Structures are given as structure tokens and as C-alpha cells.
Amino acid sequence: MKxxxxxxxxxxxxxxxxxxxxxxxxxxxxxxxxxxSAAKNEKEYYLIINKMLFELNISxxxxxxxxxxxxxGSILSAAGSIGINVRMIADDAVITSFKSGSxxxxxxxxxxxIIKSIDGIxxxxxxxxxxxxxxxxxDIEGKGFKFSKIMTPPYNxxxxxxxxxxxxxxxxxxxxxTLVAVEYVNENGDSRLENIIREARNNKMxxxxxxxxxxxxxxxxxxxxxxGYVRFNAFMPPVHNKFKDAVESMQDTxxxxxDIRGNHGGFLNVRKAMAExxxxxxxxxxRYQGRDKLTEVYLEPNDCVYEGPVIVLVDHLSVSSAEEFSxxxxxxxxxxxxxxxxxxxxxxxNVEKLPNGATFLYPSAWTITADRTVLEGHGxxxxxxxxxxxxxxxxxxxxxxxxxxxxxxxx
Numbered sequence: 001m002k003x004x005x006x007x008x009x010x011x012x013x014x015x016x017x018x019x020x021x022x023x024x025x026x027x028x029x030x031x032x033x034x035x036x037s038a039a040k041n042e043k044e045y046y047l048i049i050n051k052m053l054f055e056l057n058i059s060x061x062x063x064x065x066x067x068x069x070x071x072x073g074s075i076l077s078a079a080g081s082i083g084i085n086v087r088m089i090a091d092d093a094v095i096t097s098f099k100s101g102s103x104x105x106x107x108x109x110x111x112x113x114i115i116k117s118i119d120g121i122x123x124x125x126x127x128x129x130x131x132x133x134x135x136x137x138x139d140i141e142g143k144g145f146k147f148s149k150i151m152t153p154p155y156n157x158x159x160x161x162x163x164x165x166x167x168x169x170x171x172x173x174x175x176x177x178t179l180v181a182v183e184y185v186n187e188n189g190d191s192r193l194e195n196i197i198r199e200a201r202n203n204k205m206x207x208x209x210x211x212x213x214x215x216x217x218x219x220x221x222x223x224x225x226x227x228g229y230v231r232f233n234a235f236m237p238p239v240h241n242k243f244k245d246a247v248e249s250m251q252d253t254x255x256x257x258x259d260i261r262g263n264h265g266g267f268l269n270v271r272k273a274m275a276e277x278x279x280x281x282x283x284x285x286x287r288y289q290g291r292d293k294l295t296e297v298y299l300e301p302n303d304c305v306y307e308g309p310v311i312v313l314v315d316h317l318s319v320s321s322a323e324e325f326s327x328x329x330x331x332x333x334x335x336x337x338x339x340x341x342x343x344x345x346x347x348x349x350n351v352e353k354l355p356n357g358a359t360f361l362y363p364s365a366w367t368i369t370a371d372r373t374v375l376e377g378h379g380x381x382x383x384x385x386x387x388x389x390x391x392x393x394x395x396x397x398x399x400x401x402x403x404x405x406x407x408x409x410x411x
Contacts, residue, residue, distance in 0.1 A: 002355040004036045004049060007063060011056070016291050016347065016363050021056045028052060043140045046358075047132075054132050057153045058363055059376060060320070060349035064147075066357035071147050075166060076234055076264045077212040078173030080198030082180060084109055085262065086168055087315065087388060088161055093123045093168050094390050095184070097398070107194040109184065112394030116191065117183040118171040126171055127164045131155075154377040159343035162316040176200035187394050205236060210351045210359055220246040222253070225409050231259035235266025235321040240273040247277045247306045255408035256306055257401070259313040261339060265320025268297075268348070275325060276302045278310060278334055285328045287372075288348055288365035295365070309411055310335040311404040314380055319345040324367050327380040331369035337382040338404045344379035 008029050011020075020028075032052045039045040046065060053061050064071050083102020084095050093115040098105050116123060129151045130139075140146065148167045151160055172180060176198055183193045201215040218232040218239050228250035232239045250256060275285060276299045288295040312326045312335045323346040329335035347363040354360050367375045386403045 001036065003063075003358060003360075004033065006354055007049060007053070007360055008032075010352070010360070010362060011053070014291060014350075014362070014364070015056070016289070016365055017056070017058065018291055021058070023055055028055065040137075044137045047135060047137060047140060051132050053362075054153055057155060058347065059153055059159075059345040060347050060361055060363050061153065062147065062361055063354065064359040064361070066359070072211055072359065072361070073214060073234075073264050074148060074170050075173055076214045076216075078170070079201055079204075079213075079215065080174050080176035080178060081201050082107075082109075082172060082182075082196045082198055084172065086115060086165065086172065087317070088127075088165050088168075089388055089390050092390070093127075093165075094388070094393065096388055096393060103196050103199055104182075107182075107196050108192070109182070109194065109196075110186070110394075111396060112187060112390050112392075114185040114390075115168070115182060116185060117181075118168070119181050121171070123168065126167055129160065129163055129167065154344055156343065156377060158316050158341055158379060159345060162319065162343050162345075165317055174198050210353065218242045220249075222250075223257070223405060225405070226252070226254050227405060227408055228253040228256040229259065230256070233262060234264050235270040235274070235325065237267075237270060239266075240270045243274045244277055244302070244304060248304050250306065250308075253308060255309045255311065255411070257311045257313065257404050257408070258335075259401070260318050260322045260326065261313050261315040261400070262317040263319070263322035264317075265322055267321070271321045271325045272297065272299065273302075275299050275328060277304060278306055278329065279332075280305055280307065283332055284370050285332065286324060286370070287368040289368055290365040293365075309408060311407060312337050313400055313404060314339045314342050314382065315400070316340050316343060318342045318380075321346075323375050323380050327367075327369050327373065327375050330380060330383070331371040331373060336384065336407060337380060338384045338386065338407065339382050339400045340385065340387060341381050342379035344375055344377040346375040346379075 035048045049063050082104040083099035084104045085097045087096045095113045132150050148170050179195050181195050203216045204213050205216050206213045216236050220230040223229050279299050283299050285299045286297040323342045330337050348365045350364045352360045389399050392399050
């Protein structure tokens, strides 16, 4: 009950939307307090309190059980991987890339293959996300509350697509040295089943007890026509330092492609430091609008600045800081955005511990770009919209990356 009171009061005093999405917030208290008081166990408590919060229809909001912090960035915090990436193309879960030399590679999985089941569970079953109002206590496994089983705000089709993809990837990732059974269809339409061992991931980063450990990836190389390419899965240390080093080595390239497809977000100081390597002048980049306070964030030019053309690749799994970064660069006309419109899962957030040990995540400010676009729910609209195509993936072609390369070659 203390935790419930803390959550309700925090929202009442600090929520960034003073209209509470049209809700009478004291009435919400009166409706949910008896339900919390009557909760029979922990899983019922977490279901009820998150039902209350989700009525606000805003991202970065929820209560996570203390023994299941891995739900915060579940893919980013998973310790084991088989080395593939997956996206929903139409109604199929399609492998979009695989890591050379990985266990998935050695098992014969390739880009363009369709995954049909994971550990004997059909993809259709994994992707049956429900609205939280449709979830019953008996639907919840164990004593926890799984966000991967439900549709989380904001309620739009792009976020739904991202949530479905995330639910699939969450099944593929897992503890190191464990087996995952992947049933797939190859280029000839033949079904295969492979039991693949998850490998331990590298670059484990630990922050504080409010977050689980995260596994941060970064890569950089040179593509055809002397085009620089960087990809990273989160805006977390030490990515900003590696990005600066990469930019220094790419000063003479004909263009720079920053691939943040599937990027899970991260920290303000990281995304700001990275953007500052791309501008020559001090420029307004974001406005953060809290309930009673507006904060303006300016980029300060770095001692090493990349002045060439910049492409940012995004998709339906590019969220939070990835949307702030790409949307901010688009607004000041510093980058061309290529790929799919992002979900709009982007507000700044606070993280607190509740009296029962649970982690409480709640919004602290709207993110507004320099051209006054509120990104939450809206997302980032690409300058060049292009979707992945299975037939091209089967040929080893990444249509989004190729569109970025083609754009830079034609400049």
C-alpha cells in the first residue's frame, strides 16, 4: 500500500501532462486503491498498479518487480545471444542479419529465413500481445509481471510492431550456454529445426541498482565509395568515446552512415556528446518541457567535428534516445533520415525505488525538437522511407542500408 500511495502521489505532483490524459486523477485513486488493498499476491498487485498507470497512455511508465529488473531493456540486458537479428516483415518474423562466425551462422541460419517457432512455441503465439485490460491474473506466469506479454503505451501501430519484434527477440536471447530451438523456413520453402547454444555477450556495463547490467555493442568500418559506417545498440558509455574516435578516423570520407536501427535508447550525456561531434556552431537541439519547467539544451561544438553528409538509419525498434538523436538532427537539418518511422517512445524519465523494492519508471519531460516537434507518439518520420524486403535479404541485400549508400553516392 505504501508503494501504491507513492506511485499515485508522484504522478499527481509531477506528471508532465497536467490534464492526466483527460483522467480525473483523484477518481483514479478512488477506483484503484480498493483493488490494490484486495490484491491476493504480488502478481495481482503489479497487474493492477500498471493498469492504473497505462491509463495515462504515455511511454517510460511502469512498475517493475524487484527480482526482475531484466524487463528494463530486456534485449539489451540479456546475457546470451545466438547472433541473429529479426524484424517483422508483413506478418513474418524474418532474420535480417547474422553475425559471421556466430553459432547461428554455423547452424546455417541466413538473412531472409522466416522463423516459425522458438522452443516449440509458434511465432503467432509469441506475438499475441494483449492490451493490459485484457490480461487476467491467471495469465501471468510466476509471481512477476511480464511487459513482453502486453501492449505498452503509446498505443500506435508502430509501437505495436516494435513490441511484437521485441517479444520474439526476447525469446531468442537468454542465459549463456543454454539451448534455444529455432524452427525456420529457408529460401526453398523447406522447414528446418536447429538447437543452438546461446553465447555469452561481451561489453557488460553496470550502472546502479535501479537498472540491470546492459551489454553495449559498437562497430565501425568503411563501406564502398569511402563511406564511413557506425552501428551501436544503445546510447550508453563508452559509446560516445568510441563514436568520437570513429569520427576522427573518418574525416576524409564521402559521407557517414549512423545505423541506430534496433537501438534501445540510453543516457542524455551520451546522445548529446555524440551529436556535438556533428555540428560546427552552438545550436538549440532539444527542449524538455516538464509540468512547470522548460529546459533548453544546446549543442556545443566539439574539438573534433565531422563536417561531411550524415545519414541516420532508423526503424520500428529505434526508440527513446535513438528518436531524440535522429529527430534532433533532422530538425536542425544536419542529417538525412532513412528507414521506417519510429514508434514515438520518447520522453525523459525518472527512475526510483519503491518501499517494496520495485523499480518505478515515470516521465519527467516531453522531448521537443528545435522545430517544435513533440516526439512522444509522433516518432521520427524518415526523409527517405524504405522498408526491408525478404527477397532482397535472401540475396544478402539490406535495402535500407543500400538506399543510404545510394543517396550518398548520388550527392
